[in-house]
């Protein structure tokens with residue numbers, strides 16, 4: 001069996017971090033099994049779906065490293081839905097219903113008043129042919145419901161949640177098609193999952209009840225249902241999918257300098273008992289993805305945790321992996337010296353001036369000025385072929401009696417313009433003797 005997963009967003013908005021997580025898990029699961037991950041654009045809502053959002057979804061998935069192996073748009077598949085709907089109708093699995101929204105609301109209120117759950121009473125099933133004809137003669141077009149089979153409980157083994165059971169008698173027959181002929185999400189999704197050969201549906205636990213109902217649709221359409229993995233939702237550190245998290249997507253991560261692989265490393269693991277740790281590729285994450293390790297509690301997403309992981313992963317990146325994103329002054333020798341100071345790769349350009357340009361060193365007092373003048377002289381005298389920083393600071397220690405901060409900080413400031421930064425012993429050879437001497441002379445003056 002070839003594993004086929006699908007990520008099925010509606011192109012009615014940008015992907016947020018929760019969607020990216022679902023996309024990732026589908027992609028990783030397919031790769032883990034040498035299978036395929038498809039993108040299905042759930043764009044049956046023609047009024048709200050846009051080409052711009054559809055394009056943005058594909059751009060964001062490509063940025064994330066989870067580009068799909070194929071794509072379908074539901075809006076191009078209405079003929080298929082019509083055919084399969086006809087089959088269901090002919091077999092009595094769907095039925096027309098004529099209640100208006102107001103009538104349905106009223107029914108629900110009456111039930112609530114009696115302390116009963118808001119389950120549709122199937123009044124439409126009891127209409128005679130004449131009554132139906134009379135309603136249609138009045139110009140009332142029906143919407144369509146799927147007739148649930150009440151004879152046995154719906155049960156499945158969920159890859160995250162384990163054994164699941166739903167009593168169909170406690171569910172309303174789901175509306176699958178509106179009076180204007182447009183489709184609701186439920187049935188097209190099942191028809192597509194069958195047609196696309198989907199073997200695993202990975203989605204949020206907000207779909208658990210839908211799955212129960214959809215399992216009956218798979219059966220009614222004569223298909224074997226895929227396996228399901230329903231994940232606990234993603235929440236912010238404050239405990240819910242906040243508005244902020246809901247708008248946190250690929251653009252925002254890019255702006256924050258977050259590497260897509262760092263985001264993946266976090267999103268593959270939060271909600272599991274496995275540690276969040278740096279990885280060098282998505283393959284590590286797919287090999288270790290196991291739905292049984294996901295808990296039922298919401299997964300907590302913390303932007304600060306992501307930033308810390310991002311920095312850690314940047315520090316581990318080999319030069320070859322980042323060379324095309326670095327200014328030319330940051331070469332193979334400079335990268336490992338600079339990298340430990342970065343929390344995002346574009347900060348590398350902050351160090352170009354230190355290595356190869358002009359810096360602004362802070363003004364110094366007379367005493368430090370004299371010290372730096374001595375340093376300039378020593379820097380010109382020492383042997384630069386071995387360890388010039390050790391040679392320089394050892395000589396200065398002897399000559400001036402300075403130690404600790406008084407010895408090192410004026411040098412760092414004069415040579416880099418910063419109080420903190422890369423290891424000076426590694427940095428000094430990169431700046432080079434001529435520039436070091438010139439900077440110390442200038443700072444001394």
Ligand code: GLU
Nearest residue numbers: 008009010042189202203
């Ligand atoms: N378009 C649906 C959603 O975004 C798809 C759910 C599913 O994966 O079946 O909720």
